[in-house]
Amino acid sequence: MPTPTALEAGRRIATIRRTRRMTQADLARAAFVSLATIKAIERGARSPSDDTLDSIAAALAVDPSRIITGSTRTDGRVHASIPALSAAIAAYDVPADVPPPTLPQLATAVAQLTEWRLAAQYARIAEHAPRLLTRSLTALHLCTGADRPRAAELLAATARSADAVAYKFGHRDLSARLIDLMRWAAERTEDRIVQATVAYVRTETFFAARAHAQGLTALERAIDAGPSPIGRDTTAARGALHMRAAVIAGRAENPYAAKHHLAEARRLSSTLPEDSYNGTRFGPDSVKAHEVSVAVSLGRDHIQTALDVAEEWTPPDSMPAERRSGFWIELARAQVWAGRPDDAFESLKVARSIAPQHTREHPWAREDTATIRRLKRADAESLTAFTEWIGAV
Structure with missing residues (x-):
């Protein structure tokens, strides 16, 4: 029997989806989940996991708390994953005692991580990257012959996706360590x-x-x-x-x-x-x-x-969503400098609709939103809401 929370979340998702003029299939594609999952969630037959909630919220360009009251913000869960990412690479040169994956299995998982990176799905990366880093390191330590360069290539790709999270969310020391790991792996690819x-x-x-x-x-x-x-x-x-x-x-x-x-x-x-x-x-x-x-x-x-x-x-x-949103964020900066705050705000809203997680963590987006808010203190409620969402208050 559907729970009240699941029913409420499903109704909110359906309502927001319709205001975005999206079909259930559109939302499924944008959120990287199955159509059956979207249908089940909207009718209240299941509650979205944190992972799925993040993806749906990102696809709808809203904060997860708009769907489930009291849900933890994406950035909070990303920051909570940082110790696990750090631990995964602390002993990069010592094989972990975990079952080694096959290279095809590893390649499939790394390809999924890369897809999330290009779509700016940072919460999903944060959840899966620590374990995948450990598995990638294990594969490299255990592979021999022609398999070893391929394992090193997969490790470098995994570290890159993890670095996207560390860098975008301000963990610059961890980002530098992940880049060093990429360089270490790249030397072993012979590519x-x-x-x-x-x-x-x-x-x-x-x-x-x-x-x-x-x-x-x-x-x-x-x-x-x-x-x-x-x-x-x-x-x-x-x-x-x-x-x-x-x-x-x-x-x-x-x-x-x-x-x-x-x-x-x-x-x-x-x-x-x-x-x-x-x-x-x-x-x-x-x-x-x-x-x-x-x-x-x-x-x-x-x-x-x-x-x-x-x-x-x-x-x-x-x-890719990350690059598209970056274009609109950079254009917004040029528009602010040109004395066009209304156009800049429109550009930032486009950036958010494309990649909310990327936009909220981008320092220029936050700085320019604060500037626009100062220039237009008596402006529409939507600007105030955007300013609060991006943390420029």
């Missing part, structure tokens, strides 16, 4: 594309330390050491490094380097379809999104470039 991907992610440590000039140097060395762009995979790997180098060059106040790397990324992307992926999405649309990122990184004198790009182009739905 220059994997090593290029790790160099891309390592840039986070330079962003966090505001060591932008050193980060640019590190990326340029990685480009020089990377594989030649002679095929789809190697071209995508090299192009992604140029995209990243353009952004950090902007932060380093080096417009010449920023424009050079962006031009190289644009040139390489012209030979590839958008769905090229080697750990980082690369293609013409990804480069277009980075044009906005580079313009904002270069500062207020370059915001017209960001605004011009947005006038002609917006990210397609096929682009």
Whole structure:
């Protein structure tokens, strides 16, 4: 018999879903759960687990507490998982006493984790990553021969997804340790594309330390050491490094380097379809999104470039949620600088609708929301609600 809590949660989910003009199938796809699960939850036949509740709330662009009163916020559960993530890598060089997974089993689990990362489903990653890190490390220690490089590649991918949680939620020391683990694993892959991907992610440590000039140097060395762009995979790997180098060059106040790397990324992307992926999405649309990122990184004198790009182009739905929401967050910053707070607020709402967890934890989104609120103190109730949701009060 359905419980009152389950019935109430189901009704709220159905009501919010309809206001979003989503079908049950739409919600199932967006939340990464089965259609049968959505139907059962909406009719009150089952209560959503914390994991499922997070995914449904993210897909509906609401806080979980809007669905179940008193539910723990996503960020609280993510922060609670950090000790387990730290423990999983503390003894990375000592095999754990756990049953070793087969590489196909491990590959399936890692692919799911990567899918959650691209969709900004951080709570799901936080729940599953500690155990998967342990299993990935065990596989690497026990594999021999041709299986060992593949196990190392899977470990690097697992650590990257875990790092997305640590970095986005402000655990920078743990993020640096996970990146070191990625580098350690990449050395054992004997794969220059994997090593290029790790160099891309390592840039986070330079962003966090505001060591932008050193980060640019590190990326340029990685480009020089990377594989030649002679095929789809190697071209995508090299192009992604140029995209990243353009952004950090902007932060380093080096417009010449920023424009050079962006031009190289644009040139390489012209030979590839958008769905090229080697750990980082690369293609013409990804480069277009980075044009906005580079313009904002270069500062207020370059915001017209960001605004011009947005006038002609917006990210397609096929682009990963994390990158799409990042585009709107960066555009909002340019709009705030341009004295367009109403447009900036609309951009932030779009970012939230795409990837709520990513938007709420993004420092620029929080800072710009606070700025908009100061500029428009007597504005609509929706701005106040948004400000409270993002924690800019």
